[in-house]
Amino acid sequence: MNIKKLIPNSNIRNWVGPFNDDEYYYDLGKSQAEKIIQWLSVKPEHKILDIGCGCGRIAIHFLNYLNEEGSYIGIDSNKELLSYCKDNITVLRRNFQFQYVDVYNRAYSPQGKINTQDFVFPIEDESMDIVILWSVFTHMYLTDIDSYLKEIHRVLKKGGLVLASLNLNNSFTKQQIETKKSHLDIKYFIADGLFSLDTDTPESGFAHDEDKVKELYWKYGFLIKEIKYGIWSSKELTGEFHDTIIAQKLTTKSCD
Ligand SMILES: C[S@@+](CC[C@H](N)C(=O)[O-])C[C@H]1O[C@@H](n2cnc3c(N)ncnc32)[C@H](O)[C@@H]1O
Secondary structure (H helix, E strand, O other): HHHHHHHOOHHHHHHOOOOOHHHHHHHHHHHHHHHHHHHHHOOOEEEEEEEEOOOOOOOHOOOOOOOOOOOEEEEEOOOHHHHHHHHHHOOOOOEEEEEOEEEEEEOOOOOOEEEEEOOOOOOOOOEEEEEEOOOHHOOOHHHHHHHHHHHHHHHEEEEEEEEEOEEEEEEEHHHHHOOOOOOOOOOOEEOOOEEEOOOHHHOOOOEEEEEHHHHHHHHHHHHEEEEEEOOOOOOOOOOOOOOEEEEOOOOOOOOO
């Protein structure tokens, strides 16, 4: 299947990143999907949940990878982005489903009626092998991440994996920001353990205290398998832009 035709116009794709260049949009999504497959050992028959799937930037690269047994479910709180996925991706493969969720996020869905902490994913218990959140926790408060991790724990099969990208604050990143060596200038104090790029719309980009984030994963019985540090915090590093946490559900019951 030729998936290059699934590059949305710039009005849509610029919602999910600085993507004026359509080739860059395509190539970055491709390389990130390849990393997801490699890092999480994704199999063609796996069931994937992509939370905050945007306009399917990553989803399209699974069209030629998942088989008929596998499935891809994307949910997003931005109606326009989600509609793009429904209208352009589901029509190609029925096992790629997308669902709009009416959740509030000041940066992406300010009309949203559901408070993030009250949101129950429209997904059955223990039905997913893989959950991904690429550049989504970076736009959420810690209390909201807490609720989402609880839900992720509910929907993942035992042994299932979750990959989430974040900007993790620790003594190294704070020092890099202070000495202007970071790519992102996340310097505004918002709350205990939370800094943002912007005070008017803090959801435009958060950095979360690394220890507080780890505690949330442990609270729900996730094993953090690996943290791949990204370059957001330092021009001296190489790798992905954000930090990436790969965690595994070990227990069947949430420790909440
Ligand atoms: C930076 S974009 C990333 C989109 C996609 N993951 C990608 O990498 O191209 C963040 C996405 O998260 C969605 N989002 C923000 N808060 C959300 C929430 N609480 N639940 C579901 N989606 C959310 C936004 O609408 C937006 O599409």
